[in-house]
Amino acid sequence: MMPGVNPKQMKAAMKKMGMKMDEIENVEKVVVYTPSGNYVFEPAEVVGITMQGQTSYQLTGTPRFEPAKVEIPESDVELVSSQTQVSPETARAALESCNGDIAEAILKLTAVE
Structure with a gap:
């Protein structure tokens, strides 16, 4: 009270x-x-x-x-995988780390270090 x-x-x-x-x-x-x-x-x-x-x-x-966990559609995984020539598992991990942002995931996977 x-x-x-x-x-x-x-x-x-x-x-x-x-x-x-x-x-x-x-x-x-x-x-x-x-x-x-x-x-x-x-x-x-x-x-x-x-x-x-x-x-x-x-x-x-x-x-x-x-x-909230970001839901990653399988079509997004396939797109990132085909565009970057990486495995679907690697593509999914990149999408999860980028909160589902396809462009950012592609850039992350294709960046030259």
């Missing part, structure tokens, strides 16, 4: 305003999915706050970010 405020008084004030707080018990993990990756809160605490018929959820915890 809030520092310096009596929890009983806070609950009474919330009840007067029509607010209700309920902790969701036994939450182990919360995952927020995004196109660029996932935010994983583990362990996590979740509290539902209902006010005027609307429920909002408060999430507490420390997130870690897990980047």
Whole structure:
């Protein structure tokens, strides 16, 4: 709750305003999915706050970010492999290191060192 405020008084004030707080018990993990990756809160605490018929959820915890894995289509692997005369495995590894960017993978594999 809030520092310096009596929890009983806070609950009474919330009840007067029509607010209700309920902790969701036994939450182990919360995952927020995004196109660029996932935010994983583990362990996590979740509290539902209902006010005027609307429920909002408060999430507490420390997130870690897990980047999304780039899906490499087989056609991209074949294209890079044929353009650079390397094995499909080498082409796939180059595409993965370039986050699926075909042009960058080709340049990486054909660069003269």
